[in-house]
Amino acid sequence: MKIRFKLLAVFFFLTFHCLGQKIVGIKGLVVNDVHEALDQVNISLTKPGMRPISIVTDVHGQFQLELTQGTYHIKFSYLGYEDYIREQLIIESSLLDLGQIMLKSSSKALDAVSILGNRPLIEQKSDRLVINIENTVLSDGMNALEILKRAPGVKVDEDGNISMRGKSDVGILINGKLSYLSQKELVTLLQGTSSTSLKSVELITNPSAKYDAAGMGGLINLQLKDGQKPGFNLAVNTFGGAGRKERYGAGVNFNSQHKVINIIGSYDYAYRGEEEFRTFDRYFSILPTESLARKSKQYSQTSEPLNTNNAKFGMDVQVSESLQLGVLWSGNFGTYKNLSEGYNNVLFEDNRLISNSLTDNSNVSEWNSHNINLNLLQKIGKKEHVLAVDFDYMDADFDANQLLVSRFQKTDFEQPYTSQRKNTTPSLSKLYVAKIDYLHHIAEKQRVEIGWKSSWMDADNNAINDTLRGNEWVADLGTSNHFLYEEQIHAGYVNYHLELEKWSLMAGLRTEHTRANGNQLTNKMISKREYTNLFPSGAIGFKLSDNHQFRFSYSRRINRPDYEDLNPFRFYVDAFVFWEGNPTLQPELANNFELSYSLQQNLHLSLFYTDVKDVMTSVLTQLPAQNITIRSLHNIEGYRNKGFNLNYSISPVKSFHSINNVTLHENHYFGAFRNEVIDNRQWSVNAISSNTVRFPKEWSLEVIAGYQSPQSDGVFKQKSSGYVSAGIMKKLCSDKMSVKIAANDLFNTQRYRTESFAGNVRMDQHFNLDSRTFLLSLSYKIGSNGKAFDKLNRKSEEQGRVRGGN
Secondary structure (H helix, E strand, O other): OHHHHHHHHHHHHHHHHHHHOOOOEEEEEEEOOOOOEOOOOEEEEEEOOEEEEEEEOOOOOEEEEEOOOEEEEEEEEOOOEOOEEEEEEEEOOOEEEEEEEEOOEOOOOOOOOOOOOOOOOEEEOOOOEEEEHHHOHHHOOOEHHHHHHOOOOEEEOOOOOEEEOOEOOOEEEEOOEEOOOOHHHHHHHHHOOEHHHEEEEEEEOOOOOOOOOEOOOOEEEEEEOOOOOOEEEEEEEEEEEEOOOEEEEEEEEEEEEEOOEEEEEEEEEEEEOOEEEEEEEEEEOOOOOOOOOEEEEEEEEEEOOEEEEEEEEEEEEEEEOOEEEEEEEEEEEEEEEEEEEEEEEEEEOOOOEEEEEEEEEEEEEEEEEEEEEEEEEEEEOOOOEEEEEEEEEEEEEEEEEEEEEEEEOOOOOOOOEEEEEEEEEEEEEEEEEEEEEEEEEEEOOEEEEEEEEEEEEEEEEEEEEEEEEOOEEEEOOOOOEEEEEEEEEEEEEEEEEEEOOOEEEEEEEEEEEEEEEEEEOOOOEEEEEEEEEEEEEEEEEEEOOOOEEEEEEEEEEEEOOOHHHHOOOEEEOOOOEEEEOOOOOOOEEEEEEEEEEEEOOOEEEEEEEEEEEOOEEEEEEEEHHHOEEEEEEEEOOEEEEEEEEEEEEEOOOOOEEEEEEEEEEEEEEEEEEOOEEEEEEEEEEEEEEEEEEEEOOOEEEEEEEEEEOOEEEOOEEEOOEEEEEEEEEEEEOOOOEEEEEEEEOOOOOOEEEEEEEEOOEEEEEEEEOOOOEEEEEEEEEEOOOOEOOOOOOOOOOOOOOOOOOO
16 A cells, blocks of 8 residues: 555646646747648757757647757658758757647659558558557556557457467567467466557568568567657656556666667556456266266366566667667566366266366466667668667576465265375576677669577476375376477578559568477487578558559468477366477468558458468367376367458547458368368458547546457357447646546457367366456656657657567
């Protein structure tokens, strides 16, 4: 309680601070030649001996920037309008009002269409869908994994597996850099990443050769806030609320930019209490030794408290106009507990009780990961070619401790006894990544990109299982395994871009050489793999007019099993259901095709098709006599995904904006496992509608509704689910303070439900998620209202992705 009072006191202080502060700088209003306010106008200022800086106008065309005293050169730039330049702008000891700045329409043809108003929650670009997390009322109090659950066309299952447009095995990037964590570690990292540290989420369905070839289903890039603002800037935030359990957190981030040096730092903490109810119902065929079929009714209630901490600290130095050096440390650490209580009843079909067990399952996970990045960005020559060099080192320490207690009660068919099992899984990962990228301008509308990347990964995973016999813990050698894994990937790529008046062309080729060694110390088995793959990609665009554009793209991609998938150790969900690794897994290769059409930047249609050979998919091994279900990954013959996507934005009035995304797709898994034919195919619909209403006096309302129809996933058939969320926001203190109230999953309809039939066993799963939450959040910003205008590293489509593209 003391911490909460202190947070409130800080906000009251900041509120009075903003009311009484004397500001030195500039302000004004930018309009067009018919006196309409212009949003997102770029305003750049230069001063001798100081880094160039830039701000943009807000939704009302207004701007305000705090500056030091001196004489500046100022320029206003906006697509489709002539630049407005003012020399010798003198800033003295007060806030200089520049009044109304009018931009005249340019006679030149527009190369793109700008969207007036605040940057929307969802933006459709030529090769990706961008979700601007900073601009949504409903994101506060969530983590990155929960944000992804609400992204258009994205689905996250109960294990954290991510699929996009029905395709699983999606590559996750953080600031354009591929994550090399295992699936379990990645889920933990995403759960530990607060939405307050996210700037945007980019859904890249058909990446070019510049990007890693990993990710059969495409790539999702989590873009973190960059902290690039002039002067000193401080932002604090806090939130509190509850679902079935309480949730709260707070964070702070700052940057200090003075002349050629910019220092950034941030820290945020979040606690999320969560409670879920899960049922597993299994129906067995008649065993040869019995006259009646059996069924298993399994229920558990879980408490899942999550504590997360994120921090970063870094510095950029503008050595010259053409050279920038940077260093950044980031850390993520926390704890996650899964405390489950439940029962499992095994009955004959006439409801006679065969077995009754009460289960207590305690899982405690702790992680501590650090990443250090060194980077260089150099502009070369008058054409401003760009050379980017990066080196990353990551050290991740994950520990999981489990205690599973099953108390079997006396029945007519079973005597009472207690089974106890404990598991310790310390896991250490070290990753080194070095890469170099070069962008060369052949001509004004012609460029080529080349690059090289090498990564070295070492993982040490030791699964230690013990069972209690009498009063002593005895090592369970059959399920324990100490696994060492080394992987090297060396990749080179070349990308060519050509832009003509009507046509555009992108053609690329990437080659990746993979060397992997797995060493199972427990049973002294060593597996070595070495292979080289070529990954071509290309795209052709045709601009019929400014309102009608077409694009066809192709890419070949790969999905490699991670070391946890290859490690044959067992992870127990409970005494009767567990996960088992598979050391025989092989990588899968996919061919992706997509044809898209854009109308006035408001309507985007796409047809897509993916064909995968040797697909890795989740399968079930059923042992009816022991009432055991084993889940694992295996390669089956193939998988095909085809479908249609529509993204439509509409703004019938200036104060209302609606973005709607619908994906219709068919998943088809085919092959065989344990002599059982797999032929699972189904058409599905995923729809999401995001609606924003802006009211006078800086009030806004946001409503999001989503629906997922039944779909196929390996041997599983997933049932439908949906949600409706709403939130309101009020801006105060010249837009420096915002107050948000959000209600997520208002009708508590977001569920995870599946059914499967394998090994003559039908299994139904039903997870009642803790998704209905109510949250209040506050945020406050101090400092300059704008972004640094760094000529070397400005966020353009061309240069902004040079560093993070592969």
